Amino acid sequence: MTDLAVTPCITIEGASKIYGSAGGPIRALDSVDLVVADGEFVALLGPSGCGKSTLLRLIAGLEPPSGGAVFVRGAPVCEPPAGIGMVFQRDVLLDWRTILDNVLLAAEFEGRSRRELADRARALLDRFGLGRFVDRHPWELSGGMRQRAAICRALLCEPSILLMDEPFGALDALTRDDLNLELARIHQEGRRTIVFVTHSIGEAVHLADRVAVMSPSPGRVVEEIVVDLPRPRPLAVRETPAFAAYVAHIRELFTRLGIVRGQV
Template sequence: MTTGASIVARGITKVYGNDSSAYHALGPIDLDIKPGEFVSLIGPSGCGKSTTLLLASGLEPVTQGSIEVDGKPLTKPITEVGIVFQDHLLLDFRTAMKNVMLQQEIRGLDKSVIQARAESLFERLNLKGAENRYPWQLSGGMRQRVSIARALVHDPSMLLMDEPFGALDAISRTQIRHDLEMLWLDTRKTVLFITHSIDEAVGLSDRVLVMSKGPGTIVEEIKIDLPRPRPAHLGEYPEFTKYANRIYSIFEKLGVYKFK
């Protein structure tokens, strides 16, 4: 099993376009993500969270600065990675299992090994019985579970998630959050998790990076020191409420919330 990768970024910025209409989306920011760490990025819309994720995976080039993954400079898209977006982005012409096995087909990996891993992921993600169903035959929560299985089946060192539970109902979110945490505890992949939800950020992370916009920067780093696995009802920890309140107050200070 591949263990988590480290991500170190120094002074990275992203500017889209290069003329007068250029848009400074991000930075400069630094990142120091340890192997196997679960780090969340939280902040208002347009603060460069998604951009950070694309830069960290090499899918978009940085405008300035440098990134090292496992000590190696990042110059092209890394493949030791699984990505989950808010939309499941499953191929609607493939069954759930075939969607996951796309990783094996494109990467040319050993079929029986990956098949076995896919089956165990289906078990762990409560997807038993969904193998031969097409995406349109699955609920939103199940599609997102399939998407997570696809991101993990090739045993990457890094998992990048861009608001993966954003489109789900509250009950599904709580369950899938727990299932993700249990998987992570077993595999210890490095996770970069983007969210708008304070509950998710505090409920899942080792560390939360709070971002503000215009251009996106990291304004505060909060270490979450809570036992794992964390419960469904996070409110039962006074510590949890303390962390959540801290993020709320940062948002208020930044003008994200304007309550009277």
């Protein structure tokens, strides 16, 4: 998978982020360097509060870095670049819109016609098993279904980059496994660039081409691990020795960083 590193899609150069607070400035990120290739699936893995969500927000152009720079497709990011889809930990569906209208919201925000994208929205929802629920409201659906709808919304305008901020963190384990497989399929089909924030080691290794392990605050990328497991990766891949070796390596890294206190 070394050929992936040819075209950089996202380049982060020495990005730092400092928040002002009542108790003095807080360093959320400390000179992070990271390059994400076109079509690559990168997982940002780290403990809570290590600044991985902040890093994602810098890429999305939602916040400017305090130092360093972020480039998307070669251009410096000052405001949200075009062609990005984002999935948050909470689904952020609007209560007053049906599931279909919630998905089409992305088109409305981007100033594109609903009619043009209505078929695609239905097809997406269908693919995610929500075909029967297009006219329902968010509160009538389960958490997993709601997050599926949120993913459909992020995919509607065919983004080349998908940014996901712990998208499955609030879901139960079974739904989580299911959505992991679904996400792997999306990546496989569209060869989209995906940056995926998570604090689950298993999830990161299962999904990503490369795992960027971050240290607790101030957040830094301490190690990048290329996950060389063949795709597609079924759930059973988690039982293979190769998978276990990656997980063990990262867990050992976390123990060294003092994130996991080793009590084996």
